[in-house]
Amino acid sequence: MTHDRTPAAAYLRFVAWVVGVAALAAALGYLPTRRLGGPDAVPAMLAGCAVAVLASLVGGLPVLLGRREREPTPAERLNGMLFGLALRFGVALGLGMAVALSGSFARYPLLLWVAISYMALLAVDTRFALKGF
Numbered sequence: 001m002t003h004d005r006t007p008a009a010a011y012l013r014f015v016a017w018v019v020g021v022a023a024l025a026a027a028l029g030y031l032p033t034r035r036l037g038g039p040d041a042v043p044a045m046l047a048g049c050a051v052a053v054l055a056s057l058v059g060g061l062p063v064l065l066g067r068r069e070r071e072p073t074p075a076e077r078l079n080g081m082l083f084g085l086a087l088r089f090g091v092a093l094g095l096g097m098a099v100a101l102s103g104s105f106a107r108y109p110l111l112l113w114v115a116i117s118y119m120a121l122l123a124v125d126t127r128f129a130l131k132g133f
Contacts, residue, residue: 007067011060014128018056018121022049025120026113033109041109048113051096056121059088063132081129088125092118 005013026049033045066072066080096114100107 007064010067010128010132011064014060014124015057017124017128018053018060021120021124022053022117025049025117029113029116033113037106037109040106044105044107044109045113047099047105048096048110048115049117051099051110051114052092052117052121054095055088055092055118056125058091059084059125060128062087063129067132080132084125084129 026045029045030042033041037044062080062084066076072080092114096111099105100110
């Protein structure tokens with residue numbers, strides 16, 4: 001059986017994996033976050049997971065755009081993967097700091113969950129990048 005997918009179908013599958021892994025991380029962390037951080041920490045946890053999800057989805061765009069009809073050169077593959085990782089990190093850092101400085105959420109649980117979900121989604125992003133190139 002071949003696994004030839006269109007780039008859009010592969011990206012939608014990536015989106016499903018990202019959302020699923022982030023939801024699993026949030027479900028596993030709900031009780032410890034509520035117990036250790038109180039009721040204000042739970043919305044911060046969800047916001048932190050959302051920041052990491054958005055960063056992953058944006059970081060996957062260079063991989064999506066790098067899927068062409070012709071085979072990319074090794075340098076193009078490496079550049080695409082590195083650009084995707086750099087873009088992902090930049091979005092997570094910028095958006096995480098913006099949300100933390102907004103004062104809408106408890107700062108420490110928010111930043112902790114941005115980091116936790118960022119690391120959890122790194123495996124999904126790496127798999128997508130390796131399959132994409």
